[in-house]
Amino acid sequence: MEIKRIAVLTSGGDSPGMNCAIRSIVRFAHYKRIKVFGVMHGYKGLISREFISLGPRDVSNIISRGGTILKAARCEEFYEKEGREKAYKNLIANNIDGLIVIGGDGSFQGALIFNKEFGFPVVGIPGTIDNDINGTQRTLGFDTALNTAMSAIDKIKDTATSMDRIFLIEVMGKLSPAIAVFSALAGGAEDVIIPQEKLELEEMIEKIEEGRKKGKKSWIIIVAEGAGKAEEFAKKFRKHISDVRITVIGHLQRGGGPSAFDRILGALMGQAAVQALLKGKHHHAIGWRDDDVIVYELQEAVKPHDREKISFYHQLIHILT
Numbered sequence: 001m002e003i004k005r006i007a008v009l010t011s012g013g014d015s016p017g018m019n020c021a022i023r024s025i026v027r028f029a030h031y032k033r034i035k036v037f038g039v040m041h042g043y044k045g046l047i048s049r050e051f052i053s054l055g056p057r058d059v060s061n062i063i064s065r066g067g068t069i070l071k072a073a074r075c076e077e078f079y080e081k082e083g084r085e086k087a088y089k090n091l092i093a094n095n096i097d098g099l100i101v102i103g104g105d106g107s108f109q110g111a112l113i114f115n116k117e118f119g120f121p122v123v124g125i126p127g128t129i130d131n132d133i134n135g136t137q138r139t140l141g142f143d144t145a146l147n148t149a150m151s152a153i154d155k156i157k158d159t160a161t162s163m164d165r166i167f168l169i170e171v172m173g174k175l176s177p178a179i180a181v182f183s184a185l186a187g188g189a190e191d192v193i194i195p196q197e198k199l200e201l202e203e204m205i206e207k208i209e210e211g212r213k214k215g216k217k218s219w220i221i222i223v224a225e226g227a228g229k230a231e232e233f234a235k236k237f238r239k240h241i242s243d244v245r246i247t248v249i250g251h252l253q254r255g256g257g258p259s260a261f262d263r264i265l266g267a268l269m270g271q272a273a274v275q276a277l278l279k280g281k282h283h284h285a286i287g288w289r290d291d292d293v294i295v296y297e298l299q300e301a302v303k304p305h306d307r308e309k310i311s312f313y314h315q316l317i318h319i320l321t
Contacts (some may be wrong), residue, residue: 001121003097003277005035007051010068011042011075011103011110014254015127015141017262018068018102023059024270025100030056032274037096041071042103043078043110046087051094063266064257066144072103078110081117088118097121098277102140104128105302108285112298121282123273124298129253132176134303135296136287140269143261145172145253146182152249153187157220164217166208166241170230170248171222176305179253180224181313189220190321195227197314205240207321268293 008025010018022038029036040050062069077083091099098121101111108124115122126133129145149171160167169189171179177194184192191207193199208219223230230246237244258266269286272293276284285301287294 001097001280003034003121005037005094005096006098006100006274006277007037007039007091007094007096008054008070008100008102009039009042009045010070010072010127011101011107012072013104013128014067014072015129015139016066016144016254016256016258017140017266018070018072018127019059019062019065020258020263020266021102021125021127021140021270021273022054022069023062024267025274026054026059027056028271028274032278034274037094038070041073042075042107043087044073044075046090047075047077047083049090049094051090063263066254066256066258068102074106084114084117087114088120091120098123098282100125100273100277102127104130104139105133108133108298109302112283112302115283115298121277122298123276123281124285124301125269125273126285126287126301129179130173130176131178132305133285133287133301134305135285135300136289136294138265138288140262140265141254141258142178143265144256144259145179146186147259148253148256149179149183149249150186152247152252153183153189153220153222156247157187157218160218160220164243166219166221166237166244168221168223168230168234168237168244168246170225170246170250172249172253173224174226177224177226177310180222181310181317184222184317185313185320187220187222188320189222189317191219192222192224192314192317193227193233194224194310194314196310199227201236205237208241
């Protein structure tokens with residue numbers, strides 16, 4: 001099958017670096033004399049036929065912008081066979097030969113089902129701040145989100161130290177502990193609460209009280225949102241320790257210009273996605289492993305993410321405290 005026209009969409013939550021990948025896809029495809037169409041609002045736009053033509057000039061100056069120029073959305077209708085059939089017919093009606101999906105685990109699962117049902121060529125680029133796609137060591141947007149969280153932790157640590165306070169800092173990650181664990185390590189936090197590890201609240205309080213006796217007055221604890229709300233944990237802490245404050249970093253982690261690493265990663269992954277379609281890899285994902293871009297089966301990418309190192313990182317945070 002000759003690839004002459006491709007479509008690209010961004011699905012699920014937005015992540016920094018999506019625009020970098022879009023830019024790379026459009027310009028590399030142009031270099032290969034392939035026409036590119038953007039699909040607005042993710043899978044929803046496939047169903048409602050929101051196709052726009054994209055040329056090299058249309059993606060000028062987007063490399064430094066956060067979010068996605070194609071908009072991102074979640075689409076309940078795509079969960080149903082009827083919705084996916086509409087999307088397929090719209091692609092065929094627009095003479096589209098291949099589809100590139102930039103998104104997270106749910107977007108990849110939708111892409112895989114779509115490919116299996118209709119045999120339509122699909123390549124996935126992992127665009128999620130959660131860094132939880134199996135088979136790749138990094139996802140597009142994680143580095144930026146991590147640096148945003150770390151910057152906030154550094155600032156809060158200044159006031160925590162000055163005021164001798166305990167801070168619970170809530171970061172994103174409903175199912176993935178990546179931002180919480182890595183920001184705790186990078187920010188020099190004393191502890192981290194994640195859903196993958198049992199919370200030993202009494203033990204944590206004992207460590208804080210013991211530390212205070214030794215002269216350690218401030219304490220930073222990172223909370224992954226999937227483990228619970230920082231405010232709820234703070235209520236439990238305040239039964240034993242009065243001066244406990246919380247900060248929820250929230251959607252700041254999604255926004256802002258992408259880091260240098262995410263810009264480079266977007267450029268490399270975008271080019272690799274177009275190349276994969278041209279080489280007949282029509283049910284594959286793009287990943288990053290051992291400092292290089294890889295192309296592997298989409299079926300592998302949707303498997304549960306391997307988190308065997310999380311316990312080690314969790315232990316290391318305690319040791320370094």
